[in-house]
Ligand SMILES: Nc1ncnc2c1ncn2[C@@H]1O[C@H](COP(=O)(O)OP(=O)(O)OP(=O)(O)O)[C@@H](O)[C@H]1O
Ligand SMILES: O=C(O)C1=C[C@@H](O)[C@@H](O)[C@H](O)C1
């Protein structure tokens with residue numbers, strides 16, 4: 001199988017972390033839409049949002065998703081990639097989509113420990129736990145409807161990778 005693998009889910013669910021590990025396990029290339037987008041723009045997400053608003057960031061995100069998608073590639077996406085229908089359709093049609101699902105408490109703990117504010121400027125202006133709860137409530141259904149497979153991303157990284165590999169093996173066997 002050389003179809004791209006798209007990792008989706010909320011901020012802090014581990015798309016970047018797990019994507020890098022998964023890449024080694026299946027001998028794919030790794031790309032991260034947030035990283036490529038920021039390199040191409042020469043600006044951080046926070047700077048883009050100040051200059052162009054979230055609409056400017058979202059337009060760049062759609063272009064980046066299409067630019068990075070290649071065979072044999074694990075694509076770690078940004079947490080809001082599923083907001084645009086064009087992105088949801090693109091990922092489902094061009095690869096295998098995996099939702100890294102984790103509860104609010106786990107996501108909030110990780111984001112408090114590793115805020116990376118230049119890549120994760122506030123979405124709502126609210127404190128972390130409230131923001132994570134609000135955003136997940138808005139997006140969970142979109143993550144689920146876009147995903148071919150859902151894994152428990154609150155597990156340790158090795159287990160999350162193993163869950164993904166199992167889902168891919170089962171899908172191939174069926
Ligand atoms: N399964 C895991 N177990 C423990 N810690 C994890 C796990 N996955 C990620 N982390 C930690 O949580 C933090 C956030 O992870 P990561 O940056 O991979 O999330 P992300 O989904 O890519 O977020 P974003 O949407 O903002 O890009 C990192 O510091 C990482 O070390
Ligand atoms: O959840 C979101 O909307 C975002 C998540 C990050 O990965 C970045 O793509 C950006 O900060 C927006």
Ligand SMILES: [Mg+2]
Nearest residue numbers: 015016034076
């Ligand atoms: Mg990431």
